[in-house]
Amino acid sequence: MQSQYRYQTGDQTLVRQMNLSVIMRHLRENSPMSRSSLAEMTGLNKTTVSSLVQELIDRQFVREVGFEPAGSGRRAGRLGMMLTLDPAAGYIVSGEIGVDFIEVICTDFAPEILWRHEEKIQQKMGQQEIIDRVLALLHQAADSGSESCKSFLGVAVGVPGLVDQSSGDLLFAPNLGWKDIPLREILQTSISAPVVVDNEASISALGEYYFGAAQGYEELLYISVGVGLGGGIVHAGQLYNGSTGVSTEFGHMTMDPDGLLCSCGNRGCWETQVSQQALFRYIHNALKSEHASLLSKKTGGNTNQLTVQMVVEAAREGDVLALDGLIMIGRYLGIGIASLVNALNPDLVVLGGILSLASEFLLPVVDDVLDQRCLQWNRDATKVVTAKHGLDACVMGGVAKIYQAVLAEPNKLERQVA
């Protein structure tokens, strides 16, 4: 009897938590809203909505912002009090450890960026030094958040490698040369809020889904092209993790069994064909065989100075070599995306990472390849766009990751920040 009773209590708590989460989600998507519109949109009865809203107001997640404008009500009578999420409810700190940079931001609950910092990782910096620097920046960001917001909601850090979801260990980051680092444990030691560590491209996908180009879409395929090629899938509102959390390593799909050696040790991975390096290699080789190009001048003859921005500028000025390089990358990018679109049937493909700076040249080629290679039904169901957050994709993804946890379990949050 007793266990049955306890089960029922647990169940009711869970239902209330799910309902709180539904209310917060609707407020995030449709603010400002009145209690009666919330009841109508969620299907919950008015008494339940009032009680849930009161709880969220008491916890300072939600605030009242004045009566709805006259004439907006569907029925005559009293105008409803409008509600929104309270931006000052809490602050979120989010960082990215890139292959050659660190970026850290702090946002409020809106989420608006309150503080940001970006710096290059110096080549001489070792692993420990980089992690110490990241920690120092996370603390600085948290200090700035605590000045204007109430609770410290969490910290997310994105890394260019495989992460064990249960432990937060960084298993392997080939482009950093890092292996088996208990990163979450290291960071959590000196941070009072929950810390999450995840793959850069996966959380970027979540950021675009929550706050970016994929808002309103349900099945998202995100492709990030930079030093390497990564990706993420959002399925039915959740990041797809696979069985052990190391999924969506699209960059290491074998595209050419006899191709170039990849940083993972395999040959002919997709990222050997589609990455910043692949673009630079093409240009470097063409310049060596004395193709005329604006890029000779832009780099001062030293192709080690090449940047994606330079290639985009040259392409805009009509430089044939820059255009050819981007067309080649676009073609291989399209070939891989076409296979993924056939396999996954997404309603949106979002291109992010530094190569998305060249979207105006890449996407038309990708679209042509999809027209040629996708099954017509898969092709018709999808379109390809550029990420909204650009180089902030990962840090905004980290914010989304914490946000999602708060929306899903407002009760848990109170325990964590108490």
Ligand SMILES: [Zn+2]
């Ligand atoms: Zn590989």
